[in-house]
Amino acid sequence: GAVVSQHPSRVICKSGTSVKIECRSLDFQATTMFWYRQFPKQSLMLMATSNEGSKATYEQGVEKDKFLINHASLTLSTLTVTSAHPEDSSFYICSALVTVPRDEQYFGPGTRLTVT
Amino acid sequence: AQTVTQSQPEMSVQEAETVTLSCTYDTSESDYYLFWYKQPPSRQMILVIRQEAYKQQNATENRFSVNFQKAAKSFSLKISDSQLGDAAMYFCAYRSLYNTDKLIFGTGTRLQVFP
Numbered sequence: 001g002a003v004v005s006q007h008p009s010r011v012i013c014k015s016g017t018s019v020k021i022e023c024r025s026l027d028f029q030a031t032t033m034f035w036y037r038q039f040p041k042q043s044l045m046l047m048a049t050s051n052e053g054s055k056a057t058y059e060q061g062v063e064k065d066k067f068l069i070n071h072a073s074l075t076l077s078t079l080t081v082t083s084a085h086p087e088d089s090s091f092y093i094c095s096a097l098v099t100v101p102r103d104e105q106y107f108g109p110g111t112r113l114t115v116t
Numbered sequence: 117a118q119t120v121t122q123s124q125p126e127m128s129v130q131e132a133e134t135v136t137l138s139c140t141y142d143t144s145e146s147d148y149y150l151f152w153y154k155q156p157p158s159r160q161m162i163l164v165i166r167q168e169a170y171k172q173q174n175a176t177e178n179r180f181s182v183n184f185q186k187a188a189k190s191f192s193l194k195i196s197d198s199q200l201g202d203a204a205m206y207f208c209a210y211r212s213l214y215n216t217d218k219l220i221f222g223t224g225t226r227l228q229v230f231p
Contacts, residue, residue: 034219043207043221044161091159095219105219107161 023094
């Protein structure tokens, strides 16, 4: 089956610093990846759609300058949280779109970000 | 805009029994996909079952089946012969047939399974 990894699984950073989260498709190529945010005991909210070789599409209300997304290859998308604040602390989940035999998203295990 | 509602924040079931999780949605589209995802304590999202709206037959995957009522915009998940490993958060999700980008998730139902 399609496997998606995320690194790191947990990260703690100081307020004002930037942190990068990687999302990799391990055994398939993904033109499209997605980044979600999940607050404690809440649902997943789509932040942005990452397309290989082009700019990401951000959902309404998501600051593109704060959450930088780069999809430089068919197996790697990165989310960089810039100038992190404690309110950015959350669980970030990526997924990758498989199109054959049918469109389906496969999810990574998530990254717990804590900003102190 | 489409919305997905899960009205049961928590449910519980005894091992080997059957439990049904509810989901309703709102859309003006006639064709779409519906999903149930499981999120165990590990937080890894796992696809449980999927339903294409144009199919009248309810999807089944082993012990998991759905009751898809298109007119009522209802999509419930039935778990038969519940196992301890079924304990997790369950999310209902909607995806437009015309826009493969977005999964719209409900708020989730936490399922506890008692031995």
